[in-house]
Structures are given as structure tokens and as C-alpha cells.
Amino acid sequence: MPRPDPQHTPGRNSPWEWLRRLHGPLAPVEIAPGVRVWLTLTYEATAQALCSPTLSNDPRHWEEFHSGRVGEAGLLPLTAPRDNALTSDGETHRRRRAPLVDGLAKLTARGMGQEITAITDRLIDSFIERGHADLIGEFATRLPILVLSRAYGLSDGNGLRLAELASRFWDCDPATADPAAAELEAFFAELTARARRWPGEDLASWMITHPSRLSETEIRHGLMSYIAAGNDLTAHLIANTLVELLADPAPERGPVLSHVDVGRAVRRACRVRPPLRVWPARYAIQDTDIAGVRIGAGEGVAIGFEPAHEDPALAHHVEDAEHTLLTWGAGTHTCPARSLAWEITEQGVTAVLRRLREPRLALRVEELRPRPGPLLNAFDALPVRFVPGRPASATRALGPGRPARPRPRRRGKGRAWLTRWWCH
Numbered sequence: 001m002p003r004p005d006p007q008h009t010p011g012r013n014s015p016w017e018w019l020r021r022l023h024g025p026l027a028p029v030e031i032a033p034g035v036r037v038w039l040t041l042t043y044e045a046t047a048q049a050l051c052s053p054t055l056s057n058d059p060r061h062w063e064e065f066h067s068g069r070v071g072e073a074g075l076l077p078l079t080a081p082r083d084n085a086l087t088s089d090g091e092t093h094r095r096r097r098a099p100l101v102d103g104l105a106k107l108t109a110r111g112m113g114q115e116i117t118a119i120t121d122r123l124i125d126s127f128i129e130r131g132h133a134d135l136i137g138e139f140a141t142r143l144p145i146l147v148l149s150r151a152y153g154l155s156d157g158n159g160l161r162l163a164e165l166a167s168r169f170w171d172c173d174p175a176t177a178d179p180a181a182a183e184l185e186a187f188f189a190e191l192t193a194r195a196r197r198w199p200g201e202d203l204a205s206w207m208i209t210h211p212s213r214l215s216e217t218e219i220r221h222g223l224m225s226y227i228a229a230g231n232d233l234t235a236h237l238i239a240n241t242l243v244e245l246l247a248d249p250a251p252e253r254g255p256v257l258s259h260v261d262v263g264r265a266v267r268r269a270c271r272v273r274p275p276l277r278v279w280p281a282r283y284a285i286q287d288t289d290i291a292g293v294r295i296g297a298g299e300g301v302a303i304g305f306e307p308a309h310e311d312p313a314l315a316h317h318v319e320d321a322e323h324t325l326l327t328w329g330a331g332t333h334t335c336p337a338r339s340l341a342w343e344i345t346e347q348g349v350t351a352v353l354r355r356l357r358e359p360r361l362a363l364r365v366e367e368l369r370p371r372p373g374p375l376l377n378a379f380d381a382l383p384v385r386f387v388p389g390r391p392a393s394a395t396r397a398l399g400p401g402r403p404a405r406p407r408p409r410r411r412g413k414g415r416a417w418l419t420r421w422w423c424h
């Protein structure tokens with residue numbers, strides 16, 4: 001399968017177009033060394049695969065999953081079956097999804113706008129006087145998790161640490177992704193136990209008291225999926241929108257960046273550089289026809305978000321029309337946090353354009369390094385220069401480049417270190 005490429009552009013020279021010409025709407029590919037899947041390449045095949053009742057979300061139906069190669073490729077933390085909504089089907093899926101949807105509705109009702117503004121201001125304050133910054137490391141990867149930390153009732157330090165762990169999932173290196181998954185799971189076990197003892201106005205407490213009556217493991221895995229699914233994807237949607245605006249300003253820029261139509265720029269980034277590029281997420285429980293291609297029982301299907309958005313058959317749609325985008329999925333597993341992720345992205349990008357004077361990429365796009373792993377459209381760093389400005393507030397809770405709260409030294413093998421970490 002083609003690797004992520006910063007210079008990738010849709011059109012006749014795109015590797016997706018080449019695969020489409022060779023195989024049609026789905027191609028047999030190796031998503032990672034030795035891991036074979038069908039990759040959807042057209043809009044129709046992608047939408048069908050996302051919604052097909054005979055394609056399961058549970059990887060236990062996938063022959064490859066039992067081969068050991070998925071683990072060797074570092075894909076396990078993202079694809080392993082867990083007691084969450086993402087990897088379950090039918091009634092079990094509905095029961096596990098309902099608390100997520102209800103929890104998000106409570107958050108939205110509470111109104112996240114002001115919190116997002118306060119966090120963006122605080123982050124930008126930490127580097128605005130310097131005249132240069134890494135808008136991924138110092139802004140985009142921090143903003144979503146700091147917002148989500150409020151929902152979890154977590155300190156900023158704990159949130160940043162969780163984001164760092166979840167981020168390793170996406171780099172697909174088993175040496176770092178597997179231990180990160182174990183640490184995240186241990187953290188959420190502790191968090192759930194605390195919420196049971198001291199319930200509050202937070203996601204864990206709401207999940208515990210939800211009429212779905214989730215088990216301890218379901219709560220833990222549900223909370224984990226929020227962090228794993230949420231932070232990196234939102235962070236890289238913010239970053240990819242900024243790349244589109246700062247590197248290739250037309251047609252959004254207009255006379256000045258502060259007057260850009262940010263919503264349109266985000267839609268464009270969703271289409272041309274969707275943060276989730278490819279997603280191995282469906283497994284045939286019986287022989288299934290997708291866009292005229294037969295998928296055998298036990299075979300896996302990877303959802304090709306990027307190839308689907310480049311499908312020439314889409315060209316007759318209004319460019320950037322949101323309803324043509326599959327970025328957030330389709331069908332019963334559609335992202336429940338779409339509005340929240342959108343709000344964070346729109347506000348984040350708006351704040352950068354509003355507060356930084358004359359921001360410019362410090363490197364050409366082709367010099368930006370893609371993150372490792374086949375699944376994301378994401379860069380390692382986004383160095384920018386701008387005219388130094390003044391902080392919006394004197395508060396500097398998050399200093400420039402400040403690492404996530406340091407982990408306390410781990411003594412012994414017990415879980416006590418987690419409690420100490422928590423209590424910091």
C-alpha cells in the first residue's frame with residue numbers, strides 16, 4: 001500500500017488512481033508487512049463497506065488477526081477487540097455507544113466554546129512572544145486533549161500524558177504501542193475505580209450511572225477509545241487545515257488570513273488530507289459483495305478515506321460539500337464526537353489566524369516529515385514563523401515546550417504509582 005506522502009496530490013499521478021485503474025473499486029493490499037486486506041478506493045465502495053451488515057467491526061472475524069502478523073505490525077492497540085463500541089456489533093454496540101452519545105450531549109449542553117477559547121489563548125500565549133513555534137507539538141496535539149481532560153475531570157498534566165500514550169498507537173510500532181496500551185488501560189481502571197468512589201460531573205461517572213449498565217471493563221475500554229480515537233485525529237485535522245492555509249493559501253486566503261472562511265478550509269482539509277487516511281476496520285462474517293467485488297468470509301476490509309475522497313466520480317459534486325465527506329464514517333458507527341471535534345478544530349484554527357501576525361510555514365510542505373505508520377495523514381511537526389506578539393493573559397500555565405507532567409518513578413510492579421501520579 002502506498003505510504004503517506006506530504007507531496008501527495010489527487011489526480012492521474014496519485015497512487016490511489018493507479019490502484020483504481022489496476023483493480024477497480026477495491027484492491028488487495030498489504031496494509032503493513034504481511035497484513036493483507038481489501039482497500040476501498042471509490043466513494044461508493046467506501047460508503048458501502050462502512051454500512052454493510054455482513055461486515056463486522058469485531059476483528060475476531062478476521063483470519064489475519066489470528067495469524068500474529070497484525071501484532072507484529074504494531075496494529076494491535078488500534079484494532080484489537082475490546083469491550084467498546086468501536087469493535088462491537090448489533091445490540092452490544094448500541095448498548096456500549098449510548099453512554100458515549102449521552103455523555104457527549106451533556107458536555108455539549110454544558111457549552112465547550114468558552115473552555116476551548118481559554119485553552120487556545122493559553123497555548124498561544126506560551127509561544128506568541130517568540131515569533132516561531134511548532135504548531136503541532138505546541139498547539140494542535142495539546143488542544144483537543146486539554147478540552148477532553150475537562151470532560152474526564154483530569155488535570156492538564158494527566159491529560160497530556162494520556163495523549164502521549166495514545167499517540168503511540170498511531171505510529172504502529174509494537175515496541176512502544178503495546179506498552180502504551182497497557183499503561184492507558186491501567187490508568188482508566190484506576191480512574192473508573194475513583195469515579196465509583198467519588199462520583200462527579202465527568203464522563204466516567206456518567207458511564208457508571210448510565211442505564212446501559214456497563215461492566216467495569218466496558219467503562220474502561222469505552223473511556224480508552226475516546227482518548228485513542230479522539231486526540232490524534234482532531235490534532236491532525238487542525239494541523240492539516242493549517243498546512244492547507246499556510247502553505248497553499250489559494251483559494252481560501254482572500255486578502256488576509258484573518259478573513260479566511262475557516263469552515264471551508266476545514267472541509268477542504270477533510271477532503272484532500274483527511275487525518276484518518278486508511279482504517280482497517282471491517283471483517284466479513286460471510287461472503288459479501290462490495291461494489292461488485294466479492295469479499296470472502298474471514299477477509300478484512302480497510303476503509304480508504306483518502307482514496308474515496310479522490311474518487312473522480314465525486315468530481316460532479318460541489319467541491320468541499322460536507323455531505324460528500326466520509327471523514328467521520330457512515331452508518332451505525334459514525335463518529336459520535338463529530339460536532340465536538342469540529343468545534344475544537346474550527347476554534348483552534350481561527351485562534352491561530354486571529355492571534356498570529358503574518359504566520360508562514362518555516363519549511364516547504366515537501367520538507368515536512370510524515371509521522372510513521374500507514375493510517376494517518378499527519379506530520380511530525382509544523383514549524384511556523386510569525387511577527388512576535390503579546391500574550392492575551394499573563395498566565396503561563398503551559399510553558400513553551402513544557403513536557404507533559406513527568407511520570408513519578410515507578411516503584412515495584414503494583415498500581416500504586418498510578419494513584420500517586422493521579423494525585424499530583
Ligand code: HEM
Nearest residue numbers: 085086226229230233234237281327328329333335337341
Ligand atoms: C477529526 C477528528 C475525528 C475524526 C476524523 C474521527 C473519525 C471517526 C470515524 C471515521 C469513526 C468511525 C469508525 C468506524 O466506522 O469503524 C469514528 C468513530 C468513533 N470516534 Fe471519532 N473521529 C474524530 C474525533 C473523535 C473524538 C474527539 C472522539 C472522542 C471524544 C471520538 C470518538 C469516537 C468513538 C468513541 C468512535 C466509535 C463509535 C462507534 O463505534 O459507535 N472521535 N471516528
